[in-house]
Amino acid sequence: MRLRGIVTQRTFAKGSKSERPGVFLETDAGESFLLKRLAANPFHDAQLEELVGKRIEANGEKRAYAFYVRKWRELG
Amino acid sequence: MRTKFIVTNVSRLKAKYGTKYSRVEKAIQQLIDADAARAITSTVWDVSSTARMKEAGGTKVTRSRDPQQNKDAIDAIFQHGQPDYLMILGSVDVIPHQDLANPLLGIDDDLDEFAWGDLPYACEHPYSTDVKDFRATTRVVGRVPDLTGAKDPKHLVKVLGVAATWVPLAPKHYDDYFALSTESWQESTKLSIERIFGRNKNIHISPTAGPRWNNGELDPLPHFINCHGDTGRMMFWGENADATDQPESHRTTLVRNKIGRGTVAAVECCYGAELYKPGTSTSDKEHGICQEYLHGEAYAFFGSTTIAYGPANEMEAADIICAAFLQHVRAGDSTGLAALKARQDFVKEAKRLSAIEQKTLAQFNLLGDPSVHPVQAGSKATKKTMAKPKGMLGMKSAVHVAEAQPALDDGHRTRRAQLAKRGPRIAAETAAVRAIGIVNSDEADRARAAVEEHGGNATRVVAYEMIPPAVLPKSKAKLKALGMASTNEAVPAPPMRTYLVRAERPKTSVENKGKTKPPRLNTYSVCVVEEQRNGTMKVVQELFAK
Numbered sequence A: 001m002r003l004r005g006i007v008t009q010r011t012f013a014k015g016s017k018s019e020r021p022g023v024f025l026e027t028d029a030g031e032s033f034l035l036k037r038l039a040a041n042p043f044h045d046a047q048l049e050e051l052v053g054k055r056i057e058a059n060g061e062k063r064a065y066a067f068y069v070r071k072w073r074e075l076g
Numbered sequence B: 001m002r003t004k005f006i007v008t009n010v011s012r013l014k015a016k017y018g019t020k021y022s023r024v025e026k027a028i029q030q031l032i033d034a035d036a037a038r039a040i041t042s043t044v045w046d047v048s049s050t051a052r053m054k055e056a057g058g059t060k061v062t063r064s065r066d067p068q069q070n071k072d073a074i075d076a077i078f079q080h081g082q083p084d085y086l087m088i089l090g091s092v093d094v095i096p097h098q099d100l101a102n103p104l105l106g107i108d109d110d111l112d113e114f115a116w117g118d119l120p121y122a123c124e125h126p127y128s129t130d131v132k133d134f135r136a137t138t139r140v141v142g143r144v145p146d147l148t149g150a151k152d153p154k155h156l157v158k159v160l161g162v163a164a165t166w167v168p169l170a171p172k173h174y175d176d177y178f179a180l181s182t183e184s185w186q187e188s189t190k191l192s193i194e195r196i197f198g199r200n201k202n203i204h205i206s207p208t209a210g211p212r213w214n215n216g217e218l219d220p221l222p223h224f225i226n227c228h229g230d231t232g233r234m235m236f237w238g239e240n241a242d243a244t245d246q247p248e249s250h251r252t253t254l255v256r257n258k259i260g261r262g263t264v265a266a267v268e269c270c271y272g273a274e275l276y277k278p279g280t281s282t283s284d285k286e287h288g289i290c291q292e293y294l295h296g297e298a299y300a301f302f303g304s305t306t307i308a309y310g311p312a313n314e315m316e317a318a319d320i321i322c323a324a325f326l327q328h329v330r331a332g333d334s335t336g337l338a339a340l341k342a343r344q345d346f347v348k349e350a351k352r353l354s355a356i357e358q359k360t361l362a363q364f365n366l367l368g369d370p371s372v373h374p375v376q377a378g379s380k381a382t383k384k385t386m387a388k389p390k391g392m393l394g395m396k397s398a399v400h401v402a403e404a405q406p407a408l409d410d411g412h413r414t415r416r417a418q419l420a421k422r423g424p425r426i427a428a429e430t431a432a433v434r435a436i437g438i439v440n441s442d443e444a445d446r447a448r449a450a451v452e453e454h455g456g457n458a459t460r461v462v463a464y465e466m467i468p469p470a471v472l473p474k475s476k477a478k479l480k481a482l483g484m485a486s487t488n489e490a491v492p493a494p495p496m497r498t499y500l501v502r503a504e505r506p507k508t509s510v511e512n513k514g515k516t517k518p519p520r521l522n523t524y525s526v527c528v529v530e531e532q533r534n535g536t537m538k539v540v541q542e543l544f545a546k
Helices: B010-037 B050-056 B067-081 B154-165 B186-197 B289-295 B318-330 B335-350 B355-363 B412-429 B441-454 B476-481
Strands: A002-012 A020-027 A032-036 A055-063 A066-074 B002-008 B040-046 B085-089 B141-144 B178-182 B204-206 B222-226 B235-237 B248-251 B264-267 B300-304 B364-367 B431-437 B457-467 B497-504 B510-512 B515-517 B524-531 B537-543
Touching: A002 A032, B002 B010, B002 B067, B010 B040, B010 B154, B040 B050, B050 B067, B067 B085, B141 B154, B141 B335, B154 B289, B178 B186, B178 B248, B186 B222, B186 B318, B222 B318, B264 B289, B264 B318, B289 B300, B300 B318, B300 B335, B318 B335, B318 B355, B318 B364, B335 B355, B335 B364, B335 B412, B355 B364, B355 B431, B441 B457, B441 B497, B441 B524, B441 B537
Parallel strands: A032 A066, B002 B040, B002 B085, B085 B141, B141 B364, B178 B204, B178 B222, B222 B264, B264 B300
Antiparallel strands: A002 A020, A002 A055, A020 A032, A055 A066, B235 B248, B300 B364, B431 B457, B457 B497, B497 B524, B510 B515, B524 B537
16 A cells, blocks of 8 residues: 655654554555565664655555555655 | 363364375374373363354354454363363464454554454453453463474474473473574663573674584573564575674574473564465465474474564564563463463553554563473472373483473462452553554654654654553552552553654764674664643653664
């Protein structure tokens, strides 16, 4: 599936054993998903962190609260 | 004779394995035969069978993924025979976990919609999605999973073979341990290990320990792991002291063929016992570490399905329930009884189940045959009582054949009856909280002021309503049955409201043995603030100091 939106960063699961600076996609439809890349380190993914503050179109798959992004492009 | 009910969905197993299902049938029969040699009468109950469910006085499951249908069916089966052990056979695509609502959803970005688990199968309370309804655990339950989405039953046949050939070992075999912790949580892990083993040396710390283990490092039979985990992933991660680096610490493919037969693992990691389907677009190609442990002939894996909780420097939540499980296993209980007692202990220790504690109770599950006794009980065993299961090809022989089976009819009925009373009694003594969302600014301000007076810089305030205990017997006869003298003994008067207030603190260096460690990244705690009878607010507890 394809989603468009702004990439943001905020703490994910604060106070839990999964607490980390999460990279989120705030979609144009008003939804918010934790961005992930399959097989990447879920705690620090430099490629996703570089997208913070940018507007992107992402292709991937939604599962629960996460969007597993396969490829993306920055939008102007 | 003890009794074990093996509950499964044969239609689902046949759909998964086709003609290869006959191999599963054969493995189940071998387990039943082996159990008979241990004086355990085991019976298969198929929730998809009209005839069997009619015999149990229930209704067959027509929608295999429907939690309520499965809960109703298992309740009917359990009530029909009141077995000593309830063994769920199959993964979540055979018998699903129950869909308990995550009481933390929407609070502090815990985004799990459900705290999936088998807790409700271990309770008398009928189907519900509210964890608070399942404070009274009374049943000995464990799950022997196949691989989710599998088409070949090889894994299931292997783990059933382990269930058929277990033999208890002398307590000394469970004295040494394999403990693995993140650097950031090592102080908490030390407390857990101290509680379980009476000492806390030789804990592997990541970084830099793992994920490659030398021969022998994984040999100790109790395993305790306090690391990071993630959904759909076949590894755990460590973390340095300032939480800036999370290297891999444990991996399915790197523990393969290295797990000792008889290993019993208590694992705090988020998603540590998630039974995900491998090889999908959102999961690793290999199954999770929990399944690898079982395939490696571990006797039990106690872990979480979802995001778990535990502080860096103290024992709370996951630390407590995992430590209790291993303590009871080491004391000679079956793995299923250890899981039951761990849940009861956890509720009892909490007194008032916070939302975090409710999620913890819901999400930790036992994987493995619940009738397995890893450690010999106190009674002396003889060769006559030793189990002699039929030959199981491919099983490790190890030292187990030299060990003897404890007597299994040593007053267990009496003890079980006591435990059946203990669950409701603990529930009667335990309140729980429910989030009530936004509170008016005056309340929030007064809660913040109490925290600031306590020394913290208060930020977020979440208000909770105290839910009184689920069971509050009024008649003297019922109180006596629960072993209580009066309701006053059972239930302390709860305050009207409780507030959880996040308190940020200045970063501080940590002094340890004369050395100063760098400041930690997260320096905050959650303060429990209660409104007193005189209307003042007071910090009564500080949780999760990091």
